[in-house]
Amino acid sequence: MTVQPAGGPASSGLADVIDTILDKGLVIDAYARVSLIGIEVLAVEARVVVSSVDTYLRFAEAMSHLEEEMEERAPAEQVEREPLRGEIEREPQERELTGTAEELQAEELRPEQAEERARVRRRRREED
Amino acid sequence: MAAASYVYGIVPADVEVAPGTLGVGEPPGEVSLVTFGKIAALVSEVDVERGPLGRMEDLRTHQRLLDETAAEVPVLPFRFGAVMTGPGAVADELLAPHHDEFASALDKLEGRIEYVVKGRYVEREILREILAENEEAARLREAIRGRDEAVTRNERMRLGEIVEQAISAKREEDTREVIDALAPLCVAVSEREPTHERDAAYVALLVEDERQDDLRRAVEELGERVRDRIEVRLLGPLAPYDFTPPE
Known part of the structure; x- marks a missing residue:
């Protein structure tokens, strides 16, 4: 459970940014816009869920690993799930196979401007 | 220039x-x-x-x-x-x-702001659930166990497909739970398409400024409740990307 600090998404991952600003928001009519966008650094495909052969094989592989872990432990231990949590993220296999997505996820926004004052705010109305 | x-x-x-x-x-x-x-x-x-x-x-x-x-x-x-x-x-x-x-x-949009709640299944836990719930998955797991990937490709494909489908079904259920828990605090709710194979829920929320603390608390409680199987994150406050009128 992570709750981002109030006052800005300063530490959200790049994948979150991509999901948001490449997928959501208003779009200018095609005729009116100038085309100069190249998403040069982004493996945008990485954010799309695809039911691919790779996904299936990866799940199957994870299942077979899961089995080995379960066998190493006595059956009575099966209820004790807690100590194992978190380890799976470090399995080289998973890291390799989901590399791009995980890298994007791990990419941190630089918080350099987090402390600065609001850049866009309401003007004081002198006439009020 | x-x-x-x-x-x-x-x-x-x-x-x-x-x-x-x-x-x-x-x-x-x-x-x-x-x-x-x-x-x-x-x-x-x-x-x-x-x-x-x-x-x-x-x-x-x-x-x-x-x-x-x-x-x-x-x-x-x-x-x-x-x-x-x-x-x-x-x-x-x-x-x-x-x-x-x-x-x-x-x-x-005056006085309102967006948050995004993201839930991601803990892989090990969700795979355990699927094994326990699905006999075919358990049988296929036996079939591929210790055997070469090339020889068991069909079984692996089928097992992977079962996992993927099971996660889709669970995602629907868990997304519903997230929305049910948080919608009462929000002005509007908008589901996002999953962008990761283990996404459990991906929901954008529009809240009144003064309900932000309530929302954070509710998400925290939700996260505690499901923590064994889902990692919950709250992103925001954000511009209302999911609540702008259609172009």
């Missing part, structure tokens, strides 16, 4: 931009306003001849400016990459024809 206007979003006309606020591109232009009637566009100059935008830094600049703006004033965020030929085009081709629609959308 061939200058064009990069558009970040639409705000009410009565806002100001802090001098020296820099936008996307290299070198970055200063962010300014193009005003028309009751609305204004947040823009900065970009050089069309300098090649494509889209560096990570540009994406971050775009989102940071909009999210910071949303914390202060209502804003209609644009998707990354909106570039028009110049301030004149922004006024004449964007603001003028859509003035009333944008103005009323901004009114509706």
Whole structure:
């Protein structure tokens, strides 16, 4: 459970940014816009869920690993799930196979401007 | 240089931009306003001849400016990459024809802000669940166990397919639970398409400013409740990317 600090998404991952600003928001009519966008650094495909052969094989592989872990432990231990949590993220296999997505996820926004004052705010109305 | 206007979003006309606020591109232009009637566009100059935008830094600049703006004033965020030929085009081709629609959308967003709740299944736990619930999965697991991948490819494909389908079904259920838990605190809720194979829920929420703390607490409680199988994250406050009117 992570709750981002109030006052800005300063530490959200790049994948979150991509999901948001490449997928959501208003779009200018095609005729009116100038085309100069190249998403040069982004493996945008990485954010799309695809039911691919790779996904299936990866799940199957994870299942077979899961089995080995379960066998190493006595059956009575099966209820004790807690100590194992978190380890799976470090399995080289998973890291390799989901590399791009995980890298994007791990990419941190630089918080350099987090402390600065609001850049866009309401003007004081002198006439009020 | 061939200058064009990069558009970040639409705000009410009565806002100001802090001098020296820099936008996307290299070198970055200063962010300014193009005003028309009751609305204004947040823009900065970009050089069309300098090649494509889209560096990570540009994406971050775009989102940071909009999210910071949303914390202060209502804003209609644009998707990354909106570039028009110049301030004149922004006024004449964007603001003028859509003035009333944008103005009323901004009114509706006054005092409201977006959050996004993301749930991701803990892989080990979700696989255990599926094994326990699905006999075919258990049987296939036996079949591939200790055997070469090339020889058991069919079984692996089928097992993977079962896992994928089971997760889809669980995602639907868990998304429902997230929405049921949080919708009462929100003005509006919008589901996002999953972007990861282990996504458990991906939901955008529009909340009143004064309910933000309630929402954070509710998400925290939800996260505690499901923590064995789902990692819950709350992103925000964000510009209302998911609650802008359709183009």
